Amino acid sequence: MDNKNKITVKDLNLYYGDHQALSNVALEIQEHQITALIGPSGCGKSTFLRTLNRMNDLIEGVRVEGQVLLDGKDIYGPDVDVVQLRKRVGMVFQRPNPFPMSVYDNVAYGPRIHGLKNKRRLDEIVEASLRAAALWDEVGDRLFRSALGLSGGQQQRLCIARLLAVEPEVVLMDEPTSALDPISTLRIEELLQELKNKYTIVIVTHNMQQAARVSDVTAFFLNGEIVEVGKTDQLFTKPRDKRTEDYITGRFG
Amino acid sequence: MSYRRNFDVELAELKQDILRMASLVEQSIYKAMEALLKQDPLMAKDVITGDDVVDRLRYEVESNCIRLIATQQPIARDLRVIVTGIKILINLERMGDHAVDIARAAMCVCGRMPAKALEKIPEMARRVQLMVKEGLDAYVHGDVEKARVMCAMDDEVDEIYNLTFQSLISYMEQNPHSIPCVVYLLLVTRYLERLADRATNIGEDVIYLVTGEWQELN
Numbered sequence: 001m002d003n004k005n006k007i008t009v010k011d012l013n014l015y016y017g018d019h020q021a022l023s024n025v026a027l028e029i030q031e032h033q034i035t036a037l038i039g040p041s042g043c044g045k046s047t048f049l050r051t052l053n054r055m056n057d058l059i060e061g062v063r064v065e066g067q068v069l070l071d072g073k074d075i076y077g078p079d080v081d082v083v084q085l086r087k088r089v090g091m092v093f094q095r096p097n098p099f100p101m102s103v104y105d106n107v108a109y110g111p112r113i114h115g116l117k118n119k120r121r122l123d124e125i126v127e128a129s130l131r132a133a134a135l136w137d138e139v140g141d142r143l144f145r146s147a148l149g150l151s152g153g154q155q156q157r158l159c160i161a162r163l164l165a166v167e168p169e170v171v172l173m174d175e176p177t178s179a180l181d182p183i184s185t186l187r188i189e190e191l192l193q194e195l196k197n198k199y200t201i202v203i204v205t206h207n208m209q210q211a212a213r214v215s216d217v218t219a220f221f222l223n224g225e226i227v228e229v230g231k232t233d234q235l236f237t238k239p240r241d242k243r244t245e246d247y248i249t250g251r252f253g
Numbered sequence: 254m255s256y257r258r259n260f261d262v263e264l265a266e267l268k269q270d271i272l273r274m275a276s277l278v279e280q281s282i283y284k285a286m287e288a289l290l291k292q293d294p295l296m297a298k299d300v301i302t303g304d305d306v307v308d309r310l311r312y313e314v315e316s317n318c319i320r321l322i323a324t325q326q327p328i329a330r331d332l333r334v335i336v337t338g339i340k341i342l343i344n345l346e347r348m349g350d351h352a353v354d355i356a357r358a359a360m361c362v363c364g365r366m367p368a369k370a371l372e373k374i375p376e377m378a379r380r381v382q383l384m385v386k387e388g389l390d391a392y393v394h395g396d397v398e399k400a401r402v403m404c405a406m407d408d409e410v411d412e413i414y415n416l417t418f419q420s421l422i423s424y425m426e427q428n429p430h431s432i433p434c435v436v437y438l439l440l441v442t443r444y445l446e447r448l449a450d451r452a453t454n455i456g457e458d459v460i461y462l463v464t465g466e467w468q469e470l471n
């Protein structure tokens with residue numbers, strides 16, 4: 001694991017009003033690796049994920065302290081363009097949320113927003129993104145039908161394609177398969193393995209086996225703190241902290 | 254509080270099954286040596302027929318371990334408990350086979366064993382039995398230190414093995430007519446030496462179970 005750090009989080013604290021949701025979080029997220037975030041409900045995984053592309057800015061009363069360095073540069077710095085940041089660091093949510101428009105328009109949405117008008121270039125991006133998201137074979141012949149007619153697993157891959165179309169560097173995923181059946185879940189997991197060659201991926205999951213299967217590094221959160229970070233195979237065979245062991249083996253009170 | 258009470262019960266039962274099998278194997282080793290030293294063919298026979306129970310237990314408990322892996326998807330310590338469980342089962346089953354080997358040798362020498370040739374074999378057997386017992390105690394209590402101390406005893410057994418091997422050879426040179434019998438004693442020392450190695454394997458498994466680290470101790 002001598003990859004370079006894509007994101008470095010230092011001394012991160014986050015408050016929702018008076019409620020402190022993250023305390024002194026520090027984490028190094030390596031390029032071209034999949035980092036899994038695990039921990040009990042309410043421990044701050046989603047909150048943490050949202051700090052990585054400043055999605056929390058959209059929530060009333062949130063205060064963030066500390067640093068999140070993307071390629072060494074603090075994303076909370078004064079001269080950061082948040083729209084540009086979210087293009088570089090994109091997010092896939094728990095429930096597939098395709099826009100109520102055609103498959104094609106969903107994928108072309110981002111590039112168009114960023115000013116791309118050339119039809120042929122858009123066609124190329126749409127096809128490449130759908131292929132990268134392992135969806136092309138299923139929807140290549142119905143690009144102009146509504147995305148809402150796709151299955152849940154297809155919709156989720158469409159959302160991934162939509163994200164890839166704007167060529168992000170980091171992909172954040174918040175329980176991306178929790179609404180999917182086992183086969184769709186495995187397809188997305190397979191897809192992650194392919195995507196990691198090009199992107200840096202951070203995934204929140206409640207499924208221990210999923211974290212164990214897909215990730216290179218796992219961080220265990222508890223009450224807004226990181227209790228343990230380690231190589232996934234080490235953390236799942238020989239966790240260092242008793243609390244990690246209790247959580248991953250289901251003996252948690 | 255645990256959300257896996259049923260699983261915890263199954264893991265506790267696994268340990269009990271292993272200990273049940275271990276105590277059968279300990280008895281077989283003890284009886285096989287008694288059969289040899291007391292020249293008792295009936296006892297030897299007992300060991301040989303009793304091995305079926307050990308073999309059956311091994312497959313039963315091993316299948317159970319595989320079922321637990323498939324249905325419970327154990328990780329971390331749970332996984333180590335099951336994986337070391339399987340390894341200890343296999344070691345115990347082989348130890349049972351060595352006891353049978355000793356019992357067979359005992360039957361072959363019955364009624365014609367030159368007591369003088371025995372030399373340090375009884376002492377070697379006592380040490381091996383102690384190693385087995387200590388190894389199982391270490392397993393019961395998850396005692397890494399005990400496992401280490403036990404594994405260190407293997408060196409002494411090896412030393413006695415080498416000495417005994419030499420002296421049995423000399424004995425045969427001086428008493429050629431005893432060769433057909435003493436050859437079996439040679440085999441017995443070899444089985445005892447293998448038993449000590451198996452006990453050491455169990456010690457290594459105990460250390461892995463507790464610490465998650467593999468250590469080669471023999």
Ligand SMILES: Nc1ncnc2c1ncn2[C@@H]1O[C@H](COP(=O)(O)OP(=O)(O)OP(=O)(O)O)[C@@H](O)[C@H]1O
Binds near residue numbers: 040043045
């Ligand atoms: N918008 C919000 N306003 C106020 N408090 C919030 C908000 N979002 C989350 N919290 C609080 O912050 C803490 C962390 O919540 P978060 O959603 O990050 O947890 P999580 O680890 O993602 O949980 P889950 O696994 O259930 O999704 C919780 O105590 C939660 O109640």
Ligand SMILES: [Mg+2]
Binds near residue numbers: 045046047174
């Ligand atoms: Mg969440």
